[in-house]
Amino acid sequence: MSTSSRFAVAVHVLTLMAWSDDEPLKSEQVAESVNTNPVVIRRILCDLAEATLVVSQTGAMGGSRLARRAEEITLLDVYQAVNCGGVFSLHRQHPSRHCPVGVNIETVMGEVLDEVNSAVGHVLAKITIRDIVLRLRPCVSAAGNKRKS
Amino acid sequence: MSTSSRFAVAVHVLTLMAWSDDEPLKSEQVAESVNTNPVVIRRILCDLAEATLVVSQTGAMGGSRLARRAEEITLLDVYQAVNCGGVFSLHRQHPSRHCPVGVNIETVMGEVLDEVNSAVGHVLAKITIRDIVLRLRPCVSAAGNKRKS
């Protein structure tokens, strides 16, 4: 019943960069949009940089920008970059080896976990950061239309 | 990067009951196979009972058994019964409402979360406790063959 919000924030960050069209963003600007601390953002940016999804530059006038085009970054790339573990966890303690169920349940549930994770990956691989930007725009235009009426 | 093992344990428990063919199991017996404390098991059994997947009886000679046949309990039933939350979490703090991305990213990521959760459900709905028992047996026979050679 607990997962981290790192994935959602990472997508948010990349979407901001796609939105801001190649202009480097400072961690403080991003933090303001996400409503958190700049260090939290920089930690996530480090993960994204390791996966070559963003490029960061230190120093004055530095910041981070996308390392690829928005349509070439899938949510699966992001999911793997921030390494949020699997959908569920296996047993903490190994079950009894003297029980016919206990001795093999970990293997079987491991297979189930693989199937589930694979299904998640399949969904995420079909969605790119560009798609997220496009899904965002209708909301923005709707707001614009409201003002007009 | 953290989920609970409640789902894996719940499947383990139900599989034990399917294996033991309608003979009521005490929480202490189950705890021995899972290698944990009986109270941990009883807590999970309460969730499973609320979802009418098991029936428990207090008192001497009490215990728990399946409320339906093993082939009529899917892993999706179990997943929902132990309510392990979704695959990932949305933002802890709401993003800035003054940013065109921040103001709508929660909605969009909520939709993505729904898609992913739905894919997980689709996989889990196809696997029953009976299937888990069947997946277990080859391992057991393999162990038997080893002793024979």
Place this chain on the structure above:
DNA sequence: GGCTTTGTAACTAGAATGGTTACAGATGGA
């Protein structure tokens, strides 16, 4: 009535998450 077992509350230890401060190192510009 007495023994057994579940249901549940209360407390604890340990881990994970995110927030915060602090600072070294890189970078660009005056």
Place this chain on the structure above:
DNA sequence: TCCATCTGTAACCATTCTAGTTACAAAGCC
């Protein structure tokens, strides 16, 4: 060359979650 700026990262803290544990009331069989 010096300074202001920004990232990368360590260290620490508060909060939350998980599961382990003890304890006990209530239910149910013999």
